[in-house]
Amino acid sequence: MTWDEKIKDFENFLKFERNFSDNTLDAYLRDIRKLRDYADSEMDNLGPLEITYENLQEYLFQLSKKKFSERTQARWISSIKAFFKYLVDDEVRTDNPSSLLEGPKLGLYLPDTLSFDDVEKIISAIDISTDLGRRNHCMIEVLYGCGLRVSELIDLKISNINFKELYLKVDGKGDKSRFVPLANWTSKLIKEYISEVRSKYKINKKCEDILFLNSRGSAMSRVIVFIIIKELTDKAGINKKISPHTFRHSFATHLLQNGADLRYIQEMLGHSSITTTEIYTHLKNEELRDVILNFHPRNMA
Structure with missing residues (x-):
């Protein structure tokens, strides 16, 4: 039984039974193919049924020496665990060599956000005298004004926009x-x-039916949206690592700062768990901490 056969079965399982998004699916498969390539070249063509806990430990140790981030290492382990759990559940293996693997301890991840002034600077950097500039202006406003993921932005359909009732249906x-x-x-x-x-x-x-198109009349890619935002950020003189997701984070943070209920923000972001949305309360707490440190009389003495 080859790696490629089991990876294909795993792909079908994640796609049709676990209903993974295309991006998450691609990441998991990429991680398992990386393990397959290492097993072929460094473990004498060891197959998915023979690989052991010690083999996986050695593989992850070698990867960790290349200074990948802890978040990336955690995802590798998550992918590997999901793959071997699938093999056990599918009764292909009787043991799970990944069950004792432990990922790096991740601290609280506070996403970068933009101030409203930063958003205005980026929008002001757009040349709206051109058609592409007007399209880019509209894209940024939709990202920031609706809190969309980049994949949701490029897939947004005109038929899902209700101009009369003023809402978007987002898939x-x-x-x-x-x-x-x-x-x-x-x-x-x-x-x-x-x-x-x-x-x-x-x-x-x-x-x-796709709203945002490139100059050839076809759907835009995620990469192009990243490039557009990078160029605008540089032009606006903002020294932060900005991505399309930064506008989504800013959307949620600014709503919370202005008094919106966390449950409503959860609904608008499409988070299945309120725990995911609660990250923004930490951002607000960080802001409160800065206010106290900068302006409390005990800290100004």
């Missing part, structure tokens, strides 16, 4: 849909983009 992770309120300002920009910019494109038939 999120695991094929879960949610409804996100649409501000009048954002709605106006989307309408103008559709009628004055998008209408000029010769649109690929498969993309007729």
Whole structure:
């Protein structure tokens, strides 16, 4: 039984039974293929049924010497554990060589956020005299105004925008849909983009319902959105590592700072657990801590 056969079975399991998103699926499969390549080259072609706990330990030790982040190492272990648990559940193996593996202890991850002034600076850096600039302006406003993931942004359908009731239907992770309120300002920009910019494109038939298109009339890629944001951030002179997700974090943080209920933020972000959304309360606590340290009279003496 070869690695490739079991990796294919594992892929089908994650895709159809666990309902993994494309991005998570790609990451898990990439991690297992990396293990397969190491087993082929460094472990005398050891197969998925023969590999042992000691083999996995050695593999992870060798990887750890390459100075990958703790978060990346934790994901490798998660992928490996999921793969071998699947082999046991599928009765291909009777033992699980990964069961004793322990990932690195991860501290609290506080995502980078932008201030409202930073968001305004980035938007001001866009040249809205061009069609591409107007499209990019609309994209940034939708990212920030609706708290979308980059995959949700590039897959957003015109038919899922209700301009009358002012909301978006967003198809999120695991094929879960949610409804996100649409501000009048954002709605106006989307309408103008559709009628004055998008209408000029010769649109690929498969993309007729996709909102944001490239200049060839096809769907945009995640990479292009990252590049656009990197260029705008540099142009705006903001010295932070900014990604499309930063706008999502900023959306949630600014809502919380202005008094929004955490449960509503959870709904709008599409988090299945309130625990995930609670990360933003830590951001608020960090802000309160800074206020106390900077302005409390006991700290100003």
